[in-house]
Amino acid sequence: MGTIPRFSRPGQFDRYCKLVLEHEAIDYLRKMDSLRDRHISLSILPQKEMDKLSTVDRYPSDSHVFTSHGCDLPIENELVADAFAALTEQEQSILILHCVLGMSDGKIGEIMELSRYAIQRRRRKALDELRNKLAALMPKGG
Numbered sequence: 001m002g003t004i005p006r007f008s009r010p011g012q013f014d015r016y017c018k019l020v021l022e023h024e025a026i027d028y029l030r031k032m033d034s035l036r037d038r039h040i041s042l043s044i045l046p047q048k049e050m051d052k053l054s055t056v057d058r059y060p061s062d063s064h065v066f067t068s069h070g071c072d073l074p075i076e077n078e079l080v081a082d083a084f085a086a087l088t089e090q091e092q093s094i095l096i097l098h099c100v101l102g103m104s105d106g107k108i109g110e111i112m113e114l115s116r117y118a119i120q121r122r123r124r125k126a127l128d129e130l131r132n133k134l135a136a137l138m139p140k141g142g
Helices: 012-038 047-053 078-085 087-101 105-112 116-137
Strands: 065-066 073-075
Touching: 012 047, 047 105, 065 078, 065 087, 073 078, 087 105, 087 116, 105 116
Parallel strands: none
Antiparallel strands: 065 073
């Protein structure tokens, strides 16, 4: 901190205070301009950017969880969950192992003690059943 200036003439201290305040105001306005240039109004952000800034609370009760071989598959859409629940437990397991864990038909066959071809047939059948059930529930053209 510098030394305190001495003011010998009347009005000199008054002028000094006004000058300091004037320069503080200039600094403040420059800072505000800088912030305005860097900040973007939320009203002009596209929806894709807004989605990055927002969060959605997820609760366990909001989804149906299907489990196979220690892997959970939470499904939030009730229609999809109902269609998936209509599959046999073996078909559910095959789809979870294939789609969630990314296992090959041969690997799934080893785990479930079935041939690769049997797994492939059952997986295709399960996917076709799901597709047909969901297509029946979807509105025309949707």
